Amino acid sequence: MRARKSGNALHEAVREEIARRVQSGEFDPEVPLPSAASLAEEFNVSLITTKRALRDLQSAGILRSVPGLGTFVREQRRFIRNLDLSLTSMDDARRLGFTPSIQLISITREKMKDLSFDVLSIPSEPMLCVRKLVLADDIPIMFDTAFITKPLSDSVVDEFGTKFIYQALADNDSPVTATRLMIDAAPASPEVQQHFAVPNGYPALRRAYEFKTSDPSLKVFGCAESPFDRLACTFDLPPAD
Amino acid sequence: MRARKSGNALHEAVREEIARRVQSGEFDPEVPLPSAASLAEEFNVSLITTKRALRDLQSAGILRSVPGLGTFVREQRRFIRNLDLSLTSMDDARRLGFTPSIQLISITREKMKDLSFDVLSIPSEPMLCVRKLVLADDIPIMFDTAFITKPLSDSVVDEFGTKFIYQALADNDSPVTATRLMIDAAPASPEVQQHFAVPNGYPALRRAYEFKTSDPSLKVFGCAESPFDRLACTFDLPPAD
DNA sequence: GAGTGGTCTAGACCACCCT
DNA sequence: GGGTGGTCTAGACCACTCC
Structure with missing residues (x-):
């Protein structure tokens, strides 16, 4: 990571990388994503930055977090x-x-x-x-x-x-x-x-x-x-x- | 503060108190709100918690922040x-x-x-x-x-x-x-x-x-x-x- | 008990704007 | 230079779920 893709913010780069993986169908909606802690480690950013990215993805309707269970891809059925x-x-x-x-x-x-x-x-x-x-x-x-x-x-x-x-x-x-x-x-x-x-x-x-x-x-x-x-x-x- | 009005989260209580003041017309749209630091002091919460509340109010279309200038009430004209x-x-x-x-x-x-x-x-x-x-x-x-x-x-x-x-x-x-x-x-x-x-x-x-x-x-x-x-x-x- | 997400904190640096 | 908001960090506690 440390790429700082689009804008400049680290949490944006993390957000977009996670979004990219979701869009590519990398995650099973039934199975929780890697935990915020492990994503932070992988991306080499702090835990709170990863959490920020995950929270923004919830606001965008892409993810869904359940306390104690994990974070999941939000299934789209409109x-x-x-x-x-x-x-x-x-x-x-x-x-x-x-x-x-x-x-x-x-x-x-x-x-x-x-x-x-x-x-x-x-x-x-x-x-x-x-x-x-x-x-x-x-x-x-x-x-x-x-x-x-x-x-x-x-x-x-x-x-x-x-x-x-x-x-x-x-x-x-x-x-x-x-x-x-x-x-x-x-x-x-x-x-x-x-x-x-x-x-x-x-x-x-x-x-x-x-x-x-x-x-x-x-x-x-x-x-x-x-x-x-x-x-x-x-x-x-x-x-x- | 420390009231924890609606849900339970501190940043929610801060957010709603600020929102209440905005709705009551307490702020001039031309004049910046009190700074995040002074609000944090008044509410007796940490700076970052106040910033979280202010950011959520931006997402809700109620406030508008300009780096270096301050935070303003967002004027509604639809x-x-x-x-x-x-x-x-x-x-x-x-x-x-x-x-x-x-x-x-x-x-x-x-x-x-x-x-x-x-x-x-x-x-x-x-x-x-x-x-x-x-x-x-x-x-x-x-x-x-x-x-x-x-x-x-x-x-x-x-x-x-x-x-x-x-x-x-x-x-x-x-x-x-x-x-x-x-x-x-x-x-x-x-x-x-x-x-x-x-x-x-x-x-x-x-x-x-x-x-x-x-x-x-x-x-x-x-x-x-x-x-x-x-x-x-x-x-x-x-x-x- | 171990893992999860959610929250809160103190402290720091930056870019920006104004005088 | 002194103010502002934006970001990033490390560290901590909690409630929750599962085994």
């Missing part, structure tokens, strides 16, 4: 979701070749945090709030926080925790009539960090949404977050003009 | 781009209230890197490659890499470097007839790190695209990347079904 929203029910998902499931996290009543989305006109009063984790083939792919503007019966609320929102609304005679979406990237929220076991600052894809329904007093606001390596969105556009 | 692609020319941009400009970075001939986007059918042979930086009100907001499948005259190539691609194609009798988009998040690429002065691992919003034109042999593939705090996309959807 789901592509089409924004035309054909995927609105469990059946749609299964038709696309994976088995979805929903894990209800909490149902509360609270105010929606201002996400500085001037794009959506978010009410300031407390609303019903449903948080859930959506999994595909038992792999968590998105964390969803939804706020409902209108009080609903318990049985309907339960449906929000077990179905996609589109489906739950349609099943209760209030189909979605319009959708406003805002897509951005953001560092993983504390909830995402927890549920996906990703470090602070991990890039996440965020979709903030507003559903209007046939009932003018019933709207749904929400935000779906996914670690960048778990979900991407596609969209086809007609010609401009 | 542009919202509507995915309906109404923004396809300089005029459109001006109509939306900002002054766009384009800075040509390079024109080369090279193979397109495989971005593991199975979504787009990317040719494997070398293509014309145009890299440019798009600015809004003199603030860089996106880094664009475009690959053109067909050899073009020099004058047309020059237009790609100074106009939005939609406009350049329309002006040369090959209007875009269909667009395929893939949106995801990703850690900032080396080019983005360089042009936007963001650290390794900084979350970025990425739009990979494929333009088809009226000329079947002329397609444009590309990827536009923006640091997460610079750009977001909105979209309105009609009712499903």
Whole structure:
């Protein structure tokens, strides 16, 4: 080592050499990488420099460290979701070749945090709030926080925790009539960090949404977050003009 | 200090206390924060722990450090781009209230890197490659890499470097007839790190695209990347079904 | 008990910017 | 020259997992 490849920093050179080995398929995802101590010895750098490189590779979604076990190559399996929203029910998902499931996290009543989305006109009063984790083939792919503007019966609320929102609304005679979406990237929220076991600052894809329904007093606001390596969105556009 | 608020780590407690002060508007964006050394003294932690907290806040887009000058609050000014692609020319941009400009970075001939986007059918042979930086009100907001499948005259190539691609194609009798988009998040690429002065691992919003034109042999593939705090996309959807 | 990653420390050197 | 952030080092302790 001591090559100082790209920039100038030692930890960058170490990081890139490890990244190169990962990309070349040198490591079995089931088997831990050589320990930080042995890598430090091999590269002839201090332990803490190697740890710095390994930590940055975690932030980049390339590695995954488990205390007491070791550091592993992070397996990539990303789901592509089409924004035309054909995927609105469990059946749609299964038709696309994976088995979805929903894990209800909490149902509360609270105010929606201002996400500085001037794009959506978010009410300031407390609303019903449903948080859930959506999994595909038992792999968590998105964390969803939804706020409902209108009080609903318990049985309907339960449906929000077990179905996609589109489906739950349609099943209760209030189909979605319009959708406003805002897509951005953001560092993983504390909830995402927890549920996906990703470090602070991990890039996440965020979709903030507003559903209007046939009932003018019933709207749904929400935000779906996914670690960048778990979900991407596609969209086809007609010609401009 | 020594509170160990959220998780357990000291650097997290320091990070969150500094973040709290930033959010509360305690610091003038023009004036550097107290130095890492003085913060370490105030919090009664080691210098390196404070530096760790400051570095993580940089990765989160909250702070910005300039060697020799100090650490500053990162000013937030984000542009919202509507995915309906109404923004396809300089005029459109001006109509939306900002002054766009384009800075040509390079024109080369090279193979397109495989971005593991199975979504787009990317040719494997070398293509014309145009890299440019798009600015809004003199603030860089996106880094664009475009690959053109067909050899073009020099004058047309020059237009790609100074106009939005939609406009350049329309002006040369090959209007875009269909667009395929893939949106995801990703850690900032080396080019983005360089042009936007963001650290390794900084979350970025990425739009990979494929333009088809009226000329079947002329397609444009590309990827536009923006640091997460610079750009977001909105979209309105009609009712499903 | 041995190995792992995560954290914290003190101390040092460098490049950079300002006066 | 004196301040700043960035990097690198050696050494230590902890919680965790596995045997």
